[in-house]
Amino acid sequence: MSEERGQGRLAPVHFTGERSELFGLLFRGYLLMVPTLGIYRFWVTTWKRRFYWQNTVIDGDPLEYTGHAMQLLIGFLFALAFFLPIYIVFFYLSTQSPEITIIGYAAVGVTLWFLSGYAIYRGRDFRLSRTLWRGIRFNQHGNGWGYAWRRFGWSILMVLTLGLVYPFMASNLWKYRYNHTWYGDRQFGWTGSWKTIAGPYYKLYGAVVALAFATIFVSASGGLVEVDGVLMPGWPAWAMGSAAALVLWLGVYYFRSREATRMFSQVRVGDATISVKVRARSLFGQFLLYCLSLTGALVVFGMFIGVIVGSLFGNALMNPGAEGAEFARILQSGWGTIAWLIACYLALLASFALLGEVFLGYGYWMLVARGAVISNADSLKSARATGEDLALVGEGLADALNVGAY
Incomplete structure (x- = not known):
């Protein structure tokens, strides 16, 4: 239900998707990725995006995602061709001296970090070009390579200043992205500055620095305790360090909530403006749900692995001293047992990813x-549609470097 105020009619945004629906969708997709050797993940990504888009209802009308899995697959194959020379470089470096290998790997790592900036911008371009609201398509202009250089330069400054320039970097990148974003013939804009998140960020930064120095001071003044011939900090230092870690942990959710609230609230679309409110306790609550789900998953896997290990090593457990012979027998029994253990390991990793999306991604x-x-x-009712950018085929590097969103 909308309201009338001084800034025109207020339109609410609703999210109608159920967590259980997302879980079922992802669970089915993860199972289908096994016989397809992971190729089905492009279909899973498409399902997931359509779930988020169609359940995000703005002023009574949902978003629509028109991208297809084959577009993502084709873009990924193009990216693989691009990465082939990099794979050859990795192989060549592995045959060189340790010094050359380290320098070479570092250079490749820096190159990939630079390319990730381009990939992020191009991936966002693809998602926007396949997003509609009320039949009108979103779009993104600007230059992906220009954004990559901008992000890369800010990354260097982040390292040199130990993170002090983050508000300047974030505001600059947000402004570039949103000033080049369009809804039909209506241009987005971002009206904030580095001051938008400077307060919350420097509060957290100052707290972390102060607690770090306090931990060092307590460690130095509290004396050392010898444990098995090794000198270690005493309990006051451990207590101080634990308190610092707790403050940092909670502080991250405080900052993420303030960042989302303040940064998104500076976005405008033509004459329309957006206001967002995200509470820190709500974000933290989603993380607690994630931890509880992980605990449950680990208990289930622990019981399952216990049954398997018991059936495999039961004879060894009943006959102490025969562990080596029993293990050799299992290895000789074929690859089936090893395949089961590997499958359990991969299933555990998949469970972490699935639960992370269901609780953290969905929650945010x-x-x-x-x-x-x-x-x-x-003011958005008079927006006029523009054509689809057909030159974009998939997300390419964004998918290959795993820097895509949703």
Whole structure:
């Protein structure tokens, strides 16, 4: 239900998707990735995006995602061809001296970091070009390589200043992305500055530095304790360090909530403006749900692995001293047993990824969507559609480097 205020009609944003629906979708997709050797993940990504888009209802109308899995697959294959020379370089470096190998790997790592900036921008371009609202398509202009150089330069400054320039970097990159974003013939804009998140960021930064120095001071003044012939800090230092870690852990959620609230609230679309409110305790609550789900998954896997190990090593457990012979027998029994153990390991990793998306990814999207309100929403009714950017085929490097979003 909309409201009328001084800034025009206020249009709410709703998110109607259920966590259980997302879980079922991802679980089915992960199972299908096994016989297809992972290729089905492009279909899983498409399902997931359509789930998020169609359940995000803005002023009574949902978003629509028109991308297809084959587009993502084709883009990924193009990216693999691009990465072939890099794979050859990795192989060549592995045959060189340790000094050359380290320098070479470092150079390749820096190159990949630079390319990830281009990949992020191009991936966002693809997602926007396949997103519609009320039949009107979003789009992104600008230059991907220009964004990559901009991000790379800020990354160097982040290292040189030990993270002090983060508010300047974040505001600059947000402004570039949103000033080149369009909804039909309406241009987005970002009206914030480095001051938008400077307060929360430097509060957290100052707290971390102060607690780090306090931990060092307590360690130095509290004396050392000898444990098995090794000198280690005493309990006051451990207590101080634990308190510092707890503050940092909670501080991250405080900052993420303030960052989402303040940065998204500086976005405008033509004459319409966006206001977002995300609470730190809500973000933290999603993380607690994730931890509980992980605990449950580990218990289930622990019981399952226990049954397997018991059946395989039961004879060894009943006959102490025969462990080596029993292990050799299992290895000689074929690759089936080893394949089962590898499958269990991969299933555990897949469970972590699935639960991370169901609780952390879903939680963040849901909180941002439900905390958003659009002012002067009627100004968007006169927006006119523009053509689809057919030159974009998939996300390419974004998918290959795993820097895509949703």
